[in-house]
Amino acid sequence: MEIVYVYVKKRSEFGKQCNFSDRQAELNxxxxxxxxxxxxxxxxxxxxTGIQCSISMSEHEANSERFEMETRGVNHVEGGWPKDVNPLxxxxxxxxxxxxxxxxxxxxxxxxxxxxxxxxxxxxNAIDIYEEYFNDEEAVEVTEEDPSAKTxxxxxxxxxxxxxxxxxxxxxxxNRKLAVAYSCLDFQRAPVGMSSDSYIWDLENPNKPExxxxxxSPLVTLEFNPKDSHVLLGGCYNGQxxxxxxxxxxxxxxxxxxxxxxxxxVYGTIWLQSKTGTECFSASTDGQVMWWDIRKMSEPTExxxxxxxxxEQLENALGAISLEFESxxxxxxxxxxxxxxxxxxxxxxxxxxEKIVCTxxxxxxxxxxxxxxPFYPKNFxxxxxxxxxxxxxxxxxxxxxxTKYHMAYLTDAAWSxxxxxxxxxxxxxxxxxxxxxxxxxxDPTLSLKVCDEALFCLRVQDNGCLIACGSQLGTTTxxxxxxxxxxxxxxxxxxxxxxxxxxxRREKILEARHREMRLKEKGKAEGxxxxxxxxxxxxxxxxxxxxxxxEFFDIIFAxxxxxxxxxxxxxxxxxxPSPEEDQVVEEGEEAAxxxxxxxxxxxxx
Amino acid sequence: xxxxxxTLKRIQSHKGVIGTMVxxxxxxxxxxxxxxxxxxxxxxxxxxxxxxAKSTVRDIDPQNDLTFLRIRSKKHEIMxxxxxxxxxxxxxxxxx
Numbered sequence: 001m002e003i004v005y006v007y008v009k010k011r012s013e014f015g016k017q018c019n020f021s022d023r024q025a026e027l028n029x030x031x032x033x034x035x036x037x038x039x040x041x042x043x044x045x046x047x048x049t050g051i052q053c054s055i056s057m058s059e060h061e062a063n064s065e066r067f068e069m070e071t072r073g074v075n076h077v078e079g080g081w082p083k084d085v086n087p088l089x090x091x092x093x094x095x096x097x098x099x100x101x102x103x104x105x106x107x108x109x110x111x112x113x114x115x116x117x118x119x120x121x122x123x124x125n126a127i128d129i130y131e132e133y134f135n136d137e138e139a140v141e142v143t144e145e146d147p148s149a150k151t152x153x154x155x156x157x158x159x160x161x162x163x164x165x166x167x168x169x170x171x172x173x174x175n176r177k178l179a180v181a182y183s184c185l186d187f188q189r190a191p192v193g194m195s196s197d198s199y200i201w202d203l204e205n206p207n208k209p210e211x212x213x214x215x216x217s218p219l220v221t222l223e224f225n226p227k228d229s230h231v232l233l234g235g236c237y238n239g240q241x242x243x244x245x246x247x248x249x250x251x252x253x254x255x256x257x258x259x260x261x262x263x264x265x266v267y268g269t270i271w272l273q274s275k276t277g278t279e280c281f282s283a284s285t286d287g288q289v290m291w292w293d294i295r296k297m298s299e300p301t302e303x304x305x306x307x308x309x310x311x312e313q314l315e316n317a318l319g320a321i322s323l324e325f326e327s328x329x330x331x332x333x334x335x336x337x338x339x340x341x342x343x344x345x346x347x348x349x350x351x352x353x354e355k356i357v358c359t360x361x362x363x364x365x366x367x368x369x370x371x372x373x374p375f376y377p378k379n380f381x382x383x384x385x386x387x388x389x390x391x392x393x394x395x396x397x398x399x400x401x402x403t404k405y406h407m408a409y410l411t412d413a414a415w416s417x418x419x420x421x422x423x424x425x426x427x428x429x430x431x432x433x434x435x436x437x438x439x440x441x442x443d444p445t446l447s448l449k450v451c452d453e454a455l456f457c458l459r460v461q462d463n464g465c466l467i468a469c470g471s472q473l474g475t476t477t478x479x480x481x482x483x484x485x486x487x488x489x490x491x492x493x494x495x496x497x498x499x500x501x502x503x504x505r506r507e508k509i510l511e512a513r514h515r516e517m518r519l520k521e522k523g524k525a526e527g528x529x530x531x532x533x534x535x536x537x538x539x540x541x542x543x544x545x546x547x548x549x550x551e552f553f554d555i556i557f558a559x560x561x562x563x564x565x566x567x568x569x570x571x572x573x574x575x576x577p578s579p580e581e582d583q584v585v586e587e588g589e590e591a592a593x594x595x596x597x598x599x600x601x602x603x604x605x
Numbered sequence: 606x607x608x609x610x611x612t613l614k615r616i617q618s619h620k621g622v623i624g625t626m627v628x629x630x631x632x633x634x635x636x637x638x639x640x641x642x643x644x645x646x647x648x649x650x651x652x653x654x655x656x657x658a659k660s661t662v663r664d665i666d667p668q669n670d671l672t673f674l675r676i677r678s679k680k681h682e683i684m685x686x687x688x689x690x691x692x693x694x695x696x697x698x699x700x701x
Contacts, residue, residue, distance in 0.1 A: 097635050105691075114616060114693065121684070
């Protein structure tokens with residue numbers, strides 16, 4: 001019910017002065033209570049209400065728009081001097097001072113102040129009232145606090161068309177700067193007019209990037225040179241490798257030629273430890289790993305094809321998604337592939353076939369992150385599909401430790417550089433997980449929702465305190481971790497190493513058992529029919545794939561038919577198709593096996 | 606030597622004293638043992654601070670007044686003795 005009161009004023013009277021007058025109160029509307037409404041309420045007696053004898057106030061929060069700030073310096077001129085004295089003229093100032101010193105007030109003031117001052121000085125010299133009494137005792141370790149992390153800063157992509165932040169790299173000296181590579185990784189879905197710039201941000205200034213790097217094609221990866229902090233290496237979306245020198249500006253300093261570069265986006269670029277500090281290598285999903293010297297970018301110094309059948313066929317090669325290199329083990333490097341296999345390679349092998357040392361299968365999907373533990377290089381962390389796994393180089397059949405399957409795809413992971421049992425992972429639902437294996441192995445110690453969109457990359461600063469993560473809309477968030485998670489605990493190194501060793505031993509025992517069982521079965525089968533076993537062992541990819549597809553679709557159709565039958569039976573009851581579908585997906589995956597998975601997953605997507 | 610100079614010299618010669626300066630009401634350093642830029646910086650900044658401290662003390666109790674101001678920092682202690690027209694500032698490194 002709307003109550004309207006109309007005020008009327010003649011047009012000719014607009015602007016006239018107001019003549020106020022008193023009048024009696026008029027009753028405009030009288031709304032009688034409606035007893036029917038009272039039926040909807042129940043009387044309550046007694047009533048318990050809290051009352052305060054103070055003003056009731058309300059609290060309201062508001063977030064203002066981003067305020068752009070700039071810091072500028074101001075140059076002051078010496079002031080305070082009286083008008084007739086020019087502060088720059090030495091004689092005039094000296095004369096002025098001498099004049100003041102002759103003043104009687106001055107003399108009295110100084111005598112008096114001087115005595116007070118001397119008293120205090122002597123006091124200071126006699127006793128140091130602020131001395132530390134218990135310096136010798138160690139500070140009590142406060143490990144009882146809950147692990148926490150808070151966002152310190154957010155760097156947003158200044159471009160209109162948002163791109164994902166695909167790679168981050170901390171500045172090697174002092175960690176005050178962050179280089180972020182932006183690109184759109186959706187295949188051929190990069191929006192028209194998307195800028196290909198990537199930025200270097202200064203942590204103090206989140207409003208504007210410090211430097212923009214302008215390549216010809218968007219950068220997928222970006223790394224600072226650990227030896228020379230002015231040089232950056234970037235891997236482009238079109239397969240080229242580009243090199244910048246920040247002293248020279250934002251245009252590319254060196255660019256590899258298109259013919260000799262990769263044919264797919266470059267997903268991993270790492271600088272090598274060399275005397276000249278100019279060597280690097282890159283990997284891409286076209287199945288090649290190339291070594292470059294940035295002084296001569298026209299062609300790579302070396303190329304390795306990731307063909308695990310060791311025939312060096314590019315058609316059989318596995319696409320590389322992540323690259324790992326530890327400077328303490330300079331001859332070895334590892335590549336994580338799209339097919340879920342980690343390949344460990346030796347750089348110094350004589351023939352190219354020998355370069356590939358061994359493979360570690362185990363993930364169902366592309367391995368998006370691969371890193372060795374900085375304290376125990378024999379153990380490395382991989383992230384792919386919905387789990388994170390820890391491997392040991394000795395155990396080649398499977399990982400030694402793994403996390404449970406998450407609800408969202410894991411996109412990146414990193415070890416903490418200060419604590420051997422702590423690592424961080426990011427997920428497609430925008431969550432950052434911090435795992436502390438000393439504390440709990442089943443669940444992350446801390447799980448933070450950083451943003452609503454997917455997080456694509458993660459980098460921990462060398463002091464272990466600051467973490468930067470990049471999201472799908474190009475927002476880079478800087479988080480600070482609580483000191484409990486970034487200081488080495490007592491005994492941590494021993495505990496972590498014994499944990500890894502224990503798990504490795506367990507896997508070895510399991511492997512040995514599996515091998516025994518397989519040999520036994522082989523022995524039995526050989527006793528029956530020797531020819532059959534040979535044929536079975538031959539890997540026929542095509543047949544396997546088609547068989548897997550058939551089985552998968554059969555299962556799906558069977559489930560769908562069952563669902564329809566159920567629905568017809570129980571029409572009024574609403575259906576719950578999701579758990580059944582999940583079951584279908586899982587069963588289908590198990591039947592399909594590793595090779596068929598890629599195509600099957602694409603169909604689902 | 607004038608008694609003023611003697612006093613200032615005596616203050617400067619105490620153990621741990623790094624510098625002494627006398628500043629007038631406008632912030633102009635009359636006498637100083639430190640270099641010019643440092644003096645100007647100290648004079649300007651401490652002048653404001655002393656005024657603020659003085660007004661704080663008097664706001665709380667109008668019959669009260671600031672007699673001495675001591676700022677203890679990690680590296681040293683800055684002591685300011687205010688007067689109607691002048692400020693005597695001494696920087697001391699206590700004990701150690």
